Each structure stands twice: as C-alpha cells, then as structure tokens.
Amino acid sequence: MTPIRLLALAAVGVALVFASVLMVDRQLDAHIHAAQAQRNHALLGTALAQIERTRGDELRLRASLLAADGASTAYIADALLVGATPGQAVDSASISDLLADRREQLGLDAVGVIDLAGRWVAGTRPWSDGGPTPLSHPLFVAARDGQKLATGLVREDQRLYLATIQPMVRAGTVDAYLYAASTLDEQFLQSLSALVPLELALLATSEPTRLLAQSTEHGDEHWKEAFAAHGTGGVGAPAKLASDGDRMTRLPLFGQADQALLLARALPTSGPQVFESAPLLLLAVLGSLAWLLALYAWWRWSLQPATLACDLLERAALGDFKLRAPGWPSGLRGRFAAAFDALMLRLGSR
Secondary structure (H helix, E strand, O other), X not given: OOHHHHHHHHHHHHHHHHHHHHHHHHHHHHHHHHHHHHHHHHHHHHHHXXXXXXXXXXXXXXXHHXXXXXXXXXXHHHHHHHHXXXXXXXXXXXXXXXXXXXXXXXXXXXXXXXXXXXXXXXEOOOOOOOOOOOOOOHHHHXXXXXXXXXXXXEEOOOOEEEEEEEEEEEOOEEEEEEEEEEEOOHHHHHHHHOOOOEEEEEEEOOOOOEEEEEOOOOOHHHHHHHHHHOOOOOOOOOEEOOOOOOEEEEEEHHHOOOOEEEEEEEOOOOOOOOOOOHHHHHHHHHHHHHHHHHHHHHHHHHHHHHXXXXXXXXXXXXXXXXXXXXXXXXXXXXXXXXXHHHHHHHHHOO
C-alpha cells in the first residue's frame, strides 16, 4: 500500500470516528433538549399558578385597604350624593385627585369609582374596556350581582390589568363600586421567566388581537403563529410550530383564555456547536488516536515487513545473493528471515 493510500485510509477512519461521535452527540442533545423542554413546560403551569395567586392576593389586599379607608369612602359617597341632587354635578375632579393620592399610597396602577348605574364616575385613568362605561363588563356584573369583591382582567388598547371591583358600603348600603387594578406587563413576564427559562409573551385574545408584552426584544413577527392559532384548540398543551419545529405553550391568563393568553417557547439559541459535550469531543479524539495507532501497528508489523520481504525477493531474483533479512524476532517474520538467509547462503555458495 502506497503512503498516499495509507494517509487516505487514516483520514477516512478519523472522519468516520468523528462523524459517529457527532451523531451520538446530536441524538443525546436532542433527547436532553426534549426532556428539558418537557420539564420547563410542566414547570410553567405551576409557576404561573403561583404568581397569579400571589398577584391576586396582593391586589385584593390593597383593594380592601382602599375600601377600608373610611374617610375616603365617606368623601366619595358624599360627593356622589351631592351629584344626585337636581341641578348639581359630581365633583369628579376632586374624586380623581383623592384617588390619585390613594393609588400612590397603596402602590396600585389604576383606581376609580363606578356608580350604581354602572357609569364610570372618576378615576386615575378613563374606562375603555368594551366602551366608556363598565355596565356590561363581566367584572362589574360579577361584583354587582354577588355584592362582593370580584377579580378579573380589564384591557385597554395597549394595556392589560388584573383588576378588582367591589361594593363601597356605608351603613349597610352600597353607595358605589371601587375599582383597583395592577398592570400585567413586561415586569410580570420577567418575574415568571426568572422561575422558568422560557421566552414569554402576553397575547390579548379579545378583539382586536394584539401582542401586549414580551420578555425578550422580538417583534410581533416572532409570534405570528400564535396570532394565527389563538382561536383554535390546544390551549394548555405544547403545540409544534410549523416554522422552526419548536414547541409553544399557550396558557390562559388568570383562567380567562377569552381575554388573554400567556405564550411560552424555548429561548433562541446561538446556533448548534460542532460538539456541545466536552466528554464526547474527548471520546472522538481518543477514538481517532486509537484508530491511528491501530493503523500504525498494522503498517509497522504487517505492511512494512511484507513490503520489505517483497523487495528482498525481487533483488534476489535479479542475482543478488549477498542479501540478508532484517533481524526479525520469532514468529512469521522470524521464520521468513531464517528461511531467506539460509536460501541466500545456499545460493551464494554455488
């Protein structure tokens, strides 16, 4: 075998070793990523439920503190009573100023007052979910019919709130309804992504469908399949995306899938590496070295002696009887050396 063929055989062997280990590396990596994705999506539901419970309890506590402020509720009730007098108007500006102070003190994002007829009286932000009044909004209906604090989602065009509406009671009589809300935005997603390493987004499912927030800096195009699929089944289970084969989970936010969904997908990677596992890379190197050593041993103990023997026989055939075989040890090479030397002595003595 020529040196070029021997080098080619060595290169092919090394390539096969690396290709085999790389294939194993890819398979292991795929299994690890699949297991990690399954774990993350299972953890997501638990983390979301915990954060929803925490945010809900915190909001209800602050809303209760607002309702328990006797001086504020008395001022609001008196202002509404004056406004109900013929020829008089509710001093909404003063109520708004009072609510603005309470909003800042309690750490709320929006507060307001709704009268018994379901009209928006005053607040730190105007009401805009479903129209200018909350009369037919499910959250107000639940608070009015149940005569107790109700919690749900309220959406403005670009904002989503976790909100409460509760009766404002004085002397056993409901005078109005107090509205308190906390924004669900990137900060909400960041607190969730700190528990689960996934890329998250908030999708408003009520018309018009809109992406409200996301945990990473991607545009709406990054979530376009979520827009297309938000009205179909599969809420709560990971669904395979058509574009990149990744899986996306859609979970109802605070149990209201008709209002908003939490979207979750794997964080984008920087691209596949040749070897993501150092032990497997070491295995490929060791396998290649073993192949090269085996090839060298084969050449050293088989190919080289056979080539040298052929050269000796060819020279002897041309009449050079003074040749002697190398001092090979016992074995096939030793037997050949002894026989060759004896043959050369016999032929040289003639």
